[in-house]
Amino acid sequence: MRAPTAAELLNVWENGLRQGPIDRALGLLEAVYPEQSAETLAGLSIGERDARLLQVRQVLFGPRITSTMLCPRCSERLEWESEVAELCVNGGKTSTTELCVEAEAYRLRFRLPNSRDLAALSVGTDRSSDSRTQLLGRCLLEASTSEGEPLRIEQLPETALQAMVREMDCADPQSNLQVSLTCPACGHCWEGLFDIVSFLWAEINHWAERTLRTVHLLARAYGWREADILAMSPTRRQIYLEMASQ
Ligand SMILES: [Zn+2]
Secondary structure, eight states: OOOOHHHHHHHHHHHTSSSSSHHHHHHHHHOOOOOOOOOHHHTHHHHHHHHHHHHHHHHHHHEEEEEEEEEETTTEEEEEEHHHHHHSSSSTTOOSSSEEOOOEEEEEEEEOOBBHHHHHHHOOOOOSOOOHHHHHHHHHHEEEEEOOOOOOGGSOOOOHHHHHHHHHHHHHHGGOOOEEEETTTTTOOEEEEHHHHHHHHHHHHHHHHHHHHHHHHHHHEEEEEEHHHHOOOOHHHHHHHHHHTO
16 A cells, blocks of 8 residues: 555545545545556455555544544534554454355355445345345355255345344454444443544545645745645645745
């Protein structure tokens, strides 16, 4: 992974304005993993994608994360902090590509969901089944009865679908990152979902607006080109900005 330049990150941001969260995440990964094809990155399991995004976050904005969540019981907004390292729960290992579940009545072989699967769901026109069944159907490689008779996703009992989901969560824990929270107002304890994609996008959005404002002020004060201002370190930009406002 390589750190993007300010100009590259602004390009990712500008493209991301027209995209949904799945493509924003992939656009960012493509910028920092130029040696890997878009196809490869879209094929990463969701947990692996999110583990990489946490590393990108650390490189861009540092290891400390501060976020807010609403208490589900009293709606109090509470702030929580964490280190990026504490949020990396897969231990840096590559997720298994193939999983199996065997029970008395069926045998399943499947893979972990990736960005392509999520994208297919978000544009899916098939209203005949719910999105969970569609996702599991895409990931199912083979299903059969214990006698070896093939089964389709629609023929699987609910217990089999639940077993698939459990196995996926277990094999790719980063895809469903929960943080333990306690509300200071009412004492309620719960596990909140931390979505690195929307969190990081909000930070990049904030950074981009600040950076463009700085470019605007410096260009107006000194007549410099955007590319030259972006090529400067943030420290120099800040110093010039302070001098220009004196
Ligand atoms: Zn509360």
